[in-house]
Amino acid sequence: MYRPLFAVIDLAHLSHNIRYLKSRLSPSATLMVAVKADAYGHGVRPVVGRLAREGVNHVAVASLEEALEIRAWNRDVNILVLGAVTPDACAKAAEAEVEIALTDLSPIDQIPRLPKRLRVHLPLDTGMNRLGVKRTDEAVALARAIAAREDLELVGAGTHLAAADAPDPGHAAGQMERLRAFVRALEEAKLRPPRIHAGNSAALLRDPAWHLDMVRVGIAAYGYSPDPSVLPAPALRPVMSLYAGVLRVARAEAGETVGYGATYAVQRPMTLATVAGGYADGYPRHLSNAGEVLARGEFRPVIGRVCMDQLMIDATGLDLAAGDVVALFGYDPPEGWRAGWWNRIRPEEREVRVQETYRMASNWEERRVLSLDRLAERAQTIPYEILCRVHRRVPRVVCD
Ligand SMILES: Cc1ncc(COP(=O)(O)O)c(C=O)c1O
The missing domain is CATH 3.20.20.10 (Alanine racemase)
Known part of the structure; x- marks a missing residue:
């Protein structure tokens, strides 16, 4: 990986x-x-x-x-x-x-x-x-x-x-x-x-x-009800979580714009984090200026247009660094996936380390979830479509 x-x-x-x-x-x-x-x-x-x-x-x-x-x-x-x-x-x-x-x-x-x-x-x-x-x-x-x-x-x-x-x-x-x-x-x-x-x-x-x-x-x-407003099934647990690494953390000043089409105008100084994952990976482009990610236990908005391979989020006030991992959907990442975690592990060991650390963080009932119900609605689609469209270039790490 x-x-x-x-x-x-x-x-x-x-x-x-x-x-x-x-x-x-x-x-x-x-x-x-x-x-x-x-x-x-x-x-x-x-x-x-x-x-x-x-x-x-x-x-x-x-x-x-x-x-x-x-x-x-x-x-x-x-x-x-x-x-x-x-x-x-x-x-x-x-x-x-x-x-x-x-x-x-x-x-x-x-x-x-x-x-x-x-x-x-x-x-x-x-x-x-x-x-x-x-x-x-x-x-x-x-x-x-x-x-x-x-x-x-x-x-x-x-x-x-x-x-x-x-x-x-x-x-x-x-x-x-x-x-x-x-x-x-x-x-x-x-x-x-x-x-x-x-x-x-x-x-x-x-x-x-x-x-x-x-x-x-x-x-x-x-892990999803076909319609949670009609058929709530809170006991179900999402099976897939999509995790993305932070590629860069940078400050942006008022007057700057973010992303293709310059659709987001920065109003006051803010911190932007660029994360891996874009519409080619299956992250809906409809979530441009509309989606959110789960970073350090907080829901943070997607800023600007979703690119083919990256997206930007508002990381103002968050202690986030390159190599930290956020959830594009699913469960809040294990605590250890911080402080440049990705770079500290050799590529050939990453899959096993993901499996070990994911399994150790077992308090799933208390863990925050970024539900696809929430994201799909904003993307004008349904969880089914987002799940099926996670591209094959995204490795699936199977945790027992
Ligand atoms: C014929 C048929 N049966 C069952 C299912 C499963 O439906 P669901 O995922 O809503 O449970 C589908 C899904 O599209 C289907 O086409």
Whole structure:
């Protein structure tokens, strides 16, 4: 590690979140965790490994590529591809024992005879208007066509809730009602698959009646409520914290400006700290003159425009020096990451030292957090997007 910018992936917090979510899960339901987009940016391999330790054996991804990547090092976990798989890729999915959701891109009559049985899910559109069949007779016909083939096995049927975190649960309740009609039709035709699933994080936190046979949880596993104003879940702990080193501390006088476009005019003498991390790293440029960082336990504003690789903060009155570390989001850094800490450690030892010192600072309940809820709102986005977009050039330091 050379550049002082890294994300800590706290697997103890992932475990904590999974245990909490399981405590809220209806006893008849299975927990599936969405690990698409490299586990929402956290790194799919350590996340899947930790999920297995927590007894989570079902994961969901968006593409067959993502599924095969997991299969290359994990033979045991049950993987469902939520996105489209083309007919010519079905043999590959079957061979890797990956489950797929059928879409219009894979009409059943175009799926060639498969050398191995492929487990499939029916996608039911109950109101998201994204993917899946819209009518019960279509669902029954599709289930019948699957049942007629020896090389296909119908193992599930799922729908996706569009507004389970809305203040008014009416939209989701309407979707659940339509899902029940689908299930009744499948039952009458004696084609009900074993796993009916609809819920996401919002559904898990909102109503056990929406858990059915399986819940596909994403964001809550990574420590965020889909909407904390509607579904507060203070027990969840952010799994990712993004840490950046201070590159320079300098005084600026009244009349000077800061950053590209000279959008910030200094009104009175102030201290600016330049820190590593910019929009190429995934830090939203919308946070120009709007974001804040957690420096020495204080929330400090981002000054001027966010650059591609750096940003500036107001460090007036703070005891901050080059080589200190601040949080761009997540938990307040451990006390030891101060007094030019970065430069005092050899590059090849930094990862291990981050792990050791992070783990030693274990008072997480009392530690201040710069929540992505707070930042995402200011950046006119959602925590999901910020997490997924942390660039691959930012090393993930996995802490057990
Ligand atoms: C089909 C499907 N199920 C479940 C999830 C998980 O949703 P969340 O992260 O809100 O829990 C997603 C996420 O986008 C999804 O697309």
